[in-house]
Amino acid sequence: MKIHEFQAKELFRKYNIPVPEGNAAFSVEEAITHAESLGNYPVVVKAQIHAGGRGKGGGVKLAASKEEAQTLAREILGMTLVTHQTGPDGRVVKKLLIEAGQDIAKELYLSLLVDRATAKVVIMASQAGGMDIEQVAEDTPEKIIKVFVDPLMGIQGYQVREVGFGLGLTGGAFKQFSKLLANLYRFFVENDCSLVEINPLILTGDDSVLALDAKVDFDANALYRHKDLLELRDLDEEDPLEVEASKYDLNYINLDGNVGNIVNGAGLAMATMDIIKNAGATPANFMDVGGGASSEQVENAFRIILADEKVKAVLINIFGGILRCDIFAQGVVDAARKTGINIPVVIRMEGTNVEEGKQILSDAGLNLISATDLNDAAQKIAAAVN
Amino acid sequence: MSIFVNKETRLLVQGITGNEGSFHTRQCIEYGTRVVAGVTPGKGGQKMDDVPVFNTVGQAVSETGADASLIFVPPPFGADAIMEAADAGVGLIVAITEGIPIMDMVKVKNFLAAKSCRLIGPNCPGIITPDECKIGIMPGKIHKKGHIGVVSRSGTLTYEVVDQLTREEMGQSTCIGIGGDPVNGTNFIDVLKAFEADEDTHGIVMVGEIGGNAEEDAAEFIRANVSKPVVGFIAGLTAPPGRRMGHAGAIISGSSGTGEAKIQSFKENGIHVCENLGRIGQICKEVF
Numbered sequence: 001m002k003i004h005e006f007q008a009k010e011l012f013r014k015y016n017i018p019v020p021e022g023n024a025a026f027s028v029e030e031a032i033t034h035a036e037s038l039g040n041y042p043v044v045v046k047a048q049i050h051a052g053g054r055g056k057g058g059g060v061k062l063a064a065s066k067e068e069a070q071t072l073a074r075e076i077l078g079m080t081l082v083t084h085q086t087g088p089d090g091r092v093v094k095k096l097l098i099e100a101g102q103d104i105a106k107e108l109y110l111s112l113l114v115d116r117a118t119a120k121v122v123i124m125a126s127q128a129g130g131m132d133i134e135q136v137a138e139d140t141p142e143k144i145i146k147v148f149v150d151p152l153m154g155i156q157g158y159q160v161r162e163v164g165f166g167l168g169l170t171g172g173a174f175k176q177f178s179k180l181l182a183n184l185y186r187f188f189v190e191n192d193c194s195l196v197e198i199n200p201l202i203l204t205g206d207d208s209v210l211a212l213d214a215k216v217d218f219d220a221n222a223l224y225r226h227k228d229l230l231e232l233r234d235l236d237e238e239d240p241l242e243v244e245a246s247k248y249d250l251n252y253i254n255l256d257g258n259v260g261n262i263v264n265g266a267g268l269a270m271a272t273m274d275i276i277k278n279a280g281a282t283p284a285n286f287m288d289v290g291g292g293a294s295s296e297q298v299e300n301a302f303r304i305i306l307a308d309e310k311v312k313a314v315l316i317n318i319f320g321g322i323l324r325c326d327i328f329a330q331g332v333v334d335a336a337r338k339t340g341i342n343i344p345v346v347i348r349m350e351g352t353n354v355e356e357g358k359q360i361l362s363d364a365g366l367n368l369i370s371a372t373d374l375n376d377a378a379q380k381i382a383a384a385v386n
Numbered sequence: 387m388s389i390f391v392n393k394e395t396r397l398l399v400q401g402i403t404g405n406e407g408s409f410h411t412r413q414c415i416e417y418g419t420r421v422v423a424g425v426t427p428g429k430g431g432q433k434m435d436d437v438p439v440f441n442t443v444g445q446a447v448s449e450t451g452a453d454a455s456l457i458f459v460p461p462p463f464g465a466d467a468i469m470e471a472a473d474a475g476v477g478l479i480v481a482i483t484e485g486i487p488i489m490d491m492v493k494v495k496n497f498l499a500a501k502s503c504r505l506i507g508p509n510c511p512g513i514i515t516p517d518e519c520k521i522g523i524m525p526g527k528i529h530k531k532g533h534i535g536v537v538s539r540s541g542t543l544t545y546e547v548v549d550q551l552t553r554e555e556m557g558q559s560t561c562i563g564i565g566g567d568p569v570n571g572t573n574f575i576d577v578l579k580a581f582e583a584d585e586d587t588h589g590i591v592m593v594g595e596i597g598g599n600a601e602e603d604a605a606e607f608i609r610a611n612v613s614k615p616v617v618g619f620i621a622g623l624t625a626p627p628g629r630r631m632g633h634a635g636a637i638i639s640g641s642s643g644t645g646e647a648k649i650q651s652f653k654e655n656g657i658h659v660c661e662n663l664g665r666i667g668q669i670c671k672e673v674f
Contacts, residue, residue, distance in 0.1 A: 116568045116598045119495035134640045151492045192489050222487035251632040266632025267540025270622035271663045277624045288632040319542045321525050374664035
């Protein structure tokens with residue numbers, strides 16, 4: 001679960017991780033009040049959306065006066081911000097962060113994430129801050145410091161020193177950074193983060209270390225033990241159909257094609273999307289109803305797919321293992337009765353109780369196109385939309 | 387022969403009295419698996435059908451000689467259940483549970499490093515040696531005894547592959563789902579090593595998906611260490627970057643974990659790539 005920069009910085013403050021003074025604003029008036037209360041100009045007006053690349057997209061600007069802060073807040077609030085992470089449609093900016101401008105002497109990079117291969121928390125740091133870290137990793141891998149922390153032991157002093165000296169810090173800045181990193185590790189572990197990224201971490205003209213940006217992502221599987229973090233979820237940043245699907249524990253992602261699809265199991269669902277593409281059509285979504293879906297969940301899955309106006313046809317691909325085909329079929333029948341189906345639906349079912357499932361569908365007299373196998377299903381769905 | 391499990395395997399089930407636990411235990415017994423014990427804390431002394439239930443894994447092991455465990459406990463207790471089994475000396479632990487927090491698994495994985503057991507999963511369908519032993523939730527009847535080893539990060543996608551193999555009259559030696567989580571026990575390379583050493587496995591099907599670098603690492607391992615033919619498939623070529631595709635581990639982060647890179651690596655390392663799932667049975671027939 002992603003959160004906004006201003007929320008991340010509020011959490012950082014609780015962990016004594018230094019961040020610039022600042023406040024979130026939801027209106028132009030609020031933005032001006034916050035700018036004035038900082039006491040000094042320039043201030044930074046930052047668009048708050050769940051995507052990176054905001055600066056390049058024109059969502060982060062410096063205001064030298066109250067008037068300029070007002071103009072910028074007006075300009076950025078409500079704008080559709082397009083960055084390399086938002087996709088071409090961009091995101092409407094509904095929140096701002098108004099922050100005190102900083103005297104930046106040096107920009108550094110710092111992040112923590114779980115390394116899959118070693119099953120350890122990896123600290124990544126670089127003196128090449130403020131840049132795309134992937135580009136740095138590709139062009140100059142020697143400029144990236146990586147330290148792996150044993151989760152059973154926690155972060156050790158020598159590891160903190162390795163990163164701090166590696167970043168070229170000395171004296172007071174080094175001491176500040178050492179505390180910051182230890183606190184950041186504690187923050188990461190205590191809150192079940194999957195990613196914490198500070199880019200840039202800055203060294204100011206008076207030798208202080210400060211998190212100028214903050215990107216935090218939490219492990220969705222661990223949110224059950226962090227009820228306080230759940231309140232930070234921002235539904236404005238999510239697709240309305242995805243929000244609806246999450247209410248029923250459906251794994252759904254809205255995409256831009258026109259072939260809706262319903263599948264059980266994440267791997268098979270991805271493979272089904274690929275099959276649709278191979279057949280010359282494009283998937284409108286990813287939908288995994290899960291291994292043990294109930295007919296109610298299937299009904300809701302179907303309703304959500306049909307509510308998507310781009311969808312011109314639906315491909316249902318079920319390999320019944322735990323999920324029995326008869327239960328699935330009943331969900332389809334219920335959905336069809338309630339919402340009605342007025343677009344072509346191709347269905348391919350295999351596995352546990354498949355005969356009973358087919359019987360339920362044929363008894364209901366639904367106008368479904370049945371497919372014998374995956375290739376047959378792909379051809380039929382492509383024919384239906386083209 | 388087969389890998390990791392056979393008809394001698396003595397299975398205990400953690401979470402045996404729950405809905406899923408009892409349903410799948412019965413399915414495993416019906417398939418022929420020797421289920422010798424169950425564990426549900428607080429229900430020791432009871433029975434699930436004819437299977438004795440114990441309070442702890444330690445008791446179950448010492449009284450029944452169980453040497454493998456199948457775990458169905460809810461995600462908040464998943465890590466604890468795995469560590470309990472490992473501490474009790476269970477040699478093979480299969481964790482079906484989906485949704486264990488990643489930091490829990492990070493701790494478990496480091497805990498297991500000092501033990502001699504093997505963990506399969508979590509978030510996986512389990513392992514089956516056809517006609518001998520099924521430890522998991524896969525539909526038994528689509529499998530057929532034979533000489534193809536199957537290893538996959540997915541559940542239903544594996545059933546699809548196995549079903550096509552069986553329809554083409556190609557039976558399987560052992561099929562393993564290693565799970566869709568970013569941090570898991572057994573990885574592709576562990577399984578490939580075992581398949582290479584197993585005389586009864588003549589060919590291997592490896593089913594991967596987007597996210598991480600496990601497929602790339604496996605591909606390099608194959609070129610250097612696997613003499614048997616390998617057919618590979620990758621799911622998720624149409625997946626958008628930055629989105630979690632159902633499985634916690636199925637996510638393209640920046641330029642890492644893309645399907646294209648994995649397929650490229652398969653091709654460079656001599657793996658026969660299947661680009662259309664509908665044809666995987668046929669392709670295996672041609673290759674094997």
